Amino acid sequence: MNVLQETIQHIQSANKEMMEQARKRVDALCKPPGSLGKLESIAVQLAGITGQLLPMIDKKVMIVCAADHGVYEEGVTPNPQDVTLFQTLNFSKGGTGVCAIAHITNAKVVTVDVGVKGDILPDAGIIIHKIKHGTANMAKGPAMSREEAIQSIEVGIHVATAEIAQGAHVLGTGEMGIGNTTPSAAILAVLTGCDPLDVTGLGAGVGKGGIEHKAAVIKKAIAINQPNPKDIIDVLAKVGGLEIGAMAGIILAAAAHRKPVVIDGFISTIAALIAYKLEPKVKEYMIPSHASEEPGARIAAELLGVEPMLHMNMRLGEGSGAALAFPILDAACSMIKNMVTLEQSMNLLAER
Known part of the structure; x- marks a missing residue:
């Protein structure tokens, strides 16, 4: 049995009793019912995930996965492909948005280097799990083999599992890869059957042909490869x-170890859809x-049936939105732990 199958078998539902x-x-806290909105549902979800009435998520880890894309050859973005390499190196120096x-x-x-086009030295502060130097051009054939696709998921599983073993309470998904909104849109088009x-969309910028050219490349890739939506x-x-x-592997590993992720x-949500389908x-x-x-x-x-909590007009990627949401999780945990109940409040008033 491979790592992917073992991980999937370990995934259980959240603790409904908790x-x-x-x-x-x-509901018993000293406030109108539902008045703290999504903070309340997040606190309840975290309790179910962790099995703790007062969940602790002190140790947070953002995992940024980096790789290049052969479809870059089709002119879907004006950005130089080597941006993936030098921006990946910038993460270890702490200089990026996320x-x-x-x-x-x-x-x-x-x-994590999963498939950056170019070599990263072992002392660069990057975890090297390179499967290949970027995918093949999906407009001419499959981006990768089935075995490589499974390998990519298992890379995420390995890295996430290692971070959890080191004490991570919550994970965040992030990515780096020039041109990666193109495969993301392609996957979504296949799953929805839509045009x-x-x-x-724009991604980090579109090439001379604009969004229409980018969409045409995706349409061509789907026609050539005939991916099975099932x-x-x-x-x-x-x-x-x-x-x-x-990133799909990170999500699967988090669930297998009962950790929130x-x-x-956009790109992370596509990875979440892949994990959900598995x-x-x-x-x-x-x-x-x-x-x-x-x-x-x-x-x-x-x-996927989820509703993002923040509307910040962001499209950077890297996991920047996930990192921005971490304080909201902290607030939800503080609420359920530190707010007094209505009964406690009334008792305190009676003691005065």
Whole structure:
């Protein structure tokens, strides 16, 4: 049995009894019922995930997965492909957007080379799990083999499991890869059956042909590869990305170890869809962070059945939205732990 199968077999539903206890406590707090909105539902979800009435999520880890894409050859973005390499190196130096945001909650940022085009030295502060130097051009054939797609998921499982073994209480998903909104939109188009133009956006910038050219490339890739929407590994292999698979693995590992995982924007939500297709119970462990500006992000969230909590007009990627949501989880934990109940408040008043 491979690592992916073993991980899926270990995923169980969240603790419903603990969620009921948490709901009763939240409803008993000294406030109008439901007045703290999503903070209340997050606190209840965290209780169910962790099995603790007063969940602790002090140790936060952002895992950023980096890889390149052969479809870059089609001119889907104006950005140089080597941006993936030097930006990946910047994560270990703390100079990226997600690092700056993660810093406010002392979250650790871990970077993984799953398929960067170019070599990264062992002493660069990057975890090296390179499967290949970027995917193949999906507009000419499969982005990767089925075995490589499974490998990419298992990379995410290995890295997430190692961080959990070191004490991580909550994980966040992030990515780096020039051109990776193209495979993300392709996966979504396959799963929904919609016109690629409906789910294709600017990403970090589109090439000379604009969004129409980018969507046409996706349409061509789907026509050439004929990915099976009922076989998510087939979809990932034919029109996906190595870092997308790795993020799906992170989500699966978090669920298998009963840890919450905060999902970033568009690309991370596509990875969440892959994890969900492999094992639907993972959804109980997901906490969506922000509503990305990418048009496919809303469709992907609706398909997954989740509602992002933040609307910040962001589309950076890297896990920036997930890191930004960490303080909200802290607030939910503080609420259920530190607020007095209405009964306690009345007793204190009576003692005066």
